[in-house]
Amino acid sequence: MSHQPKPLSEVEHIKTQSRLLRGSLAESLEDPVTGGLATPDTSLIKFHGSYQQDDRDLREERRQQKLEPDYSFMLRTRLPGGVCTPAQWLAMDALAREHANHTLRITTRQAFQLHGIIKDDLRPTIARINEAMMDTLAACGDVNRNVLCNPNPVDSRVHETVYQWAVRLSEHLLPKTRAYYEIWLGKEKVAGGEDEPIYGPTYLPRKFKAAVAVPPLNDVDVFAQDLGFIAIIEGDALVGFNVSVGGGMGATHGDAATYPRLADVVGFISPEQTLAVAEEVVKIHRDFGDRTNRKHARLKYVLEERGVPWFTAELEKRLGFALQPARPFAFEHNGDRFGWTEGHDGQWHLTLHLDSGRVADRPGATHLTGLREIARIHTGDFRLTANQNLVIAGVTPEAREAIDARVTAHALDSFRSASPVRRNALACVALPTCGLAMAEAERYLPAFVGRMEDRLRAHGLQDANLLLRITGCPNGCARPYLAEVGLVGKAPGRYNLHLGGDARGQRLNRLYRENIDEDAILAALEPLFEGYARERQPGEGFGDFVVRAGHVPSPSAQARPS
Ligand code: SRM
Numbered sequence: 001m002s003h004q005p006k007p008l009s010e011v012e013h014i015k016t017q018s019r020l021l022r023g024s025l026a027e028s029l030e031d032p033v034t035g036g037l038a039t040p041d042t043s044l045i046k047f048h049g050s051y052q053q054d055d056r057d058l059r060e061e062r063r064q065q066k067l068e069p070d071y072s073f074m075l076r077t078r079l080p081g082g083v084c085t086p087a088q089w090l091a092m093d094a095l096a097r098e099h100a101n102h103t104l105r106i107t108t109r110q111a112f113q114l115h116g117i118i119k120d121d122l123r124p125t126i127a128r129i130n131e132a133m134m135d136t137l138a139a140c141g142d143v144n145r146n147v148l149c150n151p152n153p154v155d156s157r158v159h160e161t162v163y164q165w166a167v168r169l170s171e172h173l174l175p176k177t178r179a180y181y182e183i184w185l186g187k188e189k190v191a192g193g194e195d196e197p198i199y200g201p202t203y204l205p206r207k208f209k210a211a212v213a214v215p216p217l218n219d220v221d222v223f224a225q226d227l228g229f230i231a232i233i234e235g236d237a238l239v240g241f242n243v244s245v246g247g248g249m250g251a252t253h254g255d256a257a258t259y260p261r262l263a264d265v266v267g268f269i270s271p272e273q274t275l276a277v278a279e280e281v282v283k284i285h286r287d288f289g290d291r292t293n294r295k296h297a298r299l300k301y302v303l304e305e306r307g308v309p310w311f312t313a314e315l316e317k318r319l320g321f322a323l324q325p326a327r328p329f330a331f332e333h334n335g336d337r338f339g340w341t342e343g344h345d346g347q348w349h350l351t352l353h354l355d356s357g358r359v360a361d362r363p364g365a366t367h368l369t370g371l372r373e374i375a376r377i378h379t380g381d382f383r384l385t386a387n388q389n390l391v392i393a394g395v396t397p398e399a400r401e402a403i404d405a406r407v408t409a410h411a412l413d414s415f416r417s418a419s420p421v422r423r424n425a426l427a428c429v430a431l432p433t434c435g436l437a438m439a440e441a442e443r444y445l446p447a448f449v450g451r452m453e454d455r456l457r458a459h460g461l462q463d464a465n466l467l468l469r470i471t472g473c474p475n476g477c478a479r480p481y482l483a484e485v486g487l488v489g490k491a492p493g494r495y496n497l498h499l500g501g502d503a504r505g506q507r508l509n510r511l512y513r514e515n516i517d518e519d520a521i522l523a524a525l526e527p528l529f530e531g532y533a534r535e536r537q538p539g540e541g542f543g544d545f546v547v548r549a550g551h552v553p554s555p556s557a558q559a560r561p562s
């Protein structure tokens with residue numbers, strides 16, 4: 001019997017025929033008959049940093065009225081390491097008010113998202129982002145995404161060096177097609193000769209994510225990434241990076257062939273080898289990733305199925321040199337450090353907490369206005385954190401008072417009063433914009449945290465530094481499988497409860513209860529909080545406790561897939 005090769009997934013054909021990401025995007029944008037795009041262009045626009053969405057709160061009503069869905073577009077910036085200037089902040093703020101839904105969203109990959117842009121406003125919005133010296137190219141799509149970097153250059157000058165590597169990585173792995181500049185910025189069409197030397201004409205089988213971490217902080221959750229660079233610092237100098245590969249969070253309910261996976265550390269490299277290593281890891285994904293099934297196409301499945309020794313040998317063959325043995329490193333935490341911290345040069349940095357990274361003006365909490373006012377007087381920069389928070393960085397001692405006054409006036413000071421569980425919590429966007437959401441996340445987080453705080457307080461655990469992450473579906477955009485308590489949306493009002501992450505981003509949690517509502521979640525947590533209050537060891541986190549006490553299996557007993 002002849003063995004039939006599996007057919008390529010639909011998106012592979014769209015990429016092949018797209019003429020390096022052009023498709024009929026230009027025509028779709030001009031089409032006055034619909035607020036949406038032609039179907040193939042909805043895949044291609046992702047590579048340009050945008051998603052076509054519709055307001056899911058209005059979907060049923062519009063269907064009944066026989067109207068097309070209320071189409072609008074989400075736009076995501078590429079912002080390596082999440083660093084932007086006050087002028088860039090002001091540009092994003094103006095676009096949020098003029099063309100989007102009057103909010104800015106700081107994402108779990110240190111980028112800005114705008115929501116609710118209508119089709120006709122896409123071009124002017126993208127043009128202004130580019131005028132502000134940012135872009136949206138490769139913010140989504142089957143390419144290397146925004147490169148994460150530890151955002152807080154407080155400890156030493158080495159952080160600046162490391163950040164520069166994140167920028168270089170992002171630039172090196174950018175698609176080379178001119179399509180972005182033609183379609184959005186009106187640049188002249190290129191007649192032939194264009195090439196994608198790293199990606200080739202069909203790009204990657206799936207998205208690819210890279211991060212640079214600086215121990216002891218793992219705020220970028222480096223083991224959730226396809227490719228990680230863990231800075232090894234001796235004295236005050238960057239001597240190189242440990243390289244990690246094959247992490248990822250996404251899974252599909254009920255499909256055991258999909259699962260979250262922690263990256264493996266495969267070796268150590270010197271700084272000047274960084275770009276070559278990144279390029280070859282990307283090319284291994286390009287050549288070996290599964291192009292027949294998008295749910296099975298991430299690099300993590302190549303690692304899992306072919307094995308780490310195979311991967312390392314393939315990488316070294318392509319590089320023409322061997323990786324050195326990995327150097328020792330230790331992570332202490334994957335959260336942010338809130339409040340004011342003093343940097344090596346006498347400058348100050350203020351980390352603010354923002355609920356799910358949403359910057360909006362709400363009654364009594366005028367965050368959008370407050371940050372606009374701060375951006376107008378700030379002379380340093382802003383750093384978006386991978387935990388959806390914001391650092392006002394590089395503040396002179398004299399300027400602190402003026403910043404503090406605005407922080408207080410606009411109720412941006414929840415980092416002072418909020419409980420640790422609220423400050424650390426993450427929630428993905430979910431409803432109403434995310435087309436894949438099965439349950440609420442961002443809109444649900446404040447109420448759920450409130451009920452959890454009540455239960456923690458009842459057990460004297462109000463100061464517990466517990467890490468909660470909620471997502472509206474199993475794709476894992478808030479990295480819920482690394483949380484001590486993870487809620488993963490299953491259906492409206494119902495979640496899978498995962499327990500046992502370690503607050504250092506080094507242990508996956510486990511499914512503890514399936515498809516339960518809020519009351520059942522709190523009931524399941526109640527005896528665990530009680531046991532934690534009674535039996536915890538000094539300094540022991542909740543995730544470590546539930547593993548030690550045997551409520552979830554220890555990692556050595558974990559079988560994959562979960
Ligand atoms: Fe995500 C898809 C939002 C970080 C794994 N993600 C989506 C989409 C675009 C939904 C869609 O495909 O239609 C969501 C848009 C919602 C909206 O309305 O804005 C979305 N993802 C987000 C953001 C905004 C969540 C947030 O609250 O911050 C994050 C944007 C990051 C950025 O700036 O680039 C975001 N997504 C992540 C992360 C975390 C990370 O990268 O560290 C993950 C898990 C890590 C990983 O990739 O394994 C993640 N997103 C996914 C997946 C699952 C991919 C997979 O391997 O199966 C999807 C679904 C997909 O790609 O088909 C997805």
Ligand code: SF4
Pocket residue numbers: 428429430431434435436437438441471472473474475476477478
């Ligand atoms: Fe949407 Fe699911 Fe990602 Fe949440 S985790 S933003 S619901 S894709």
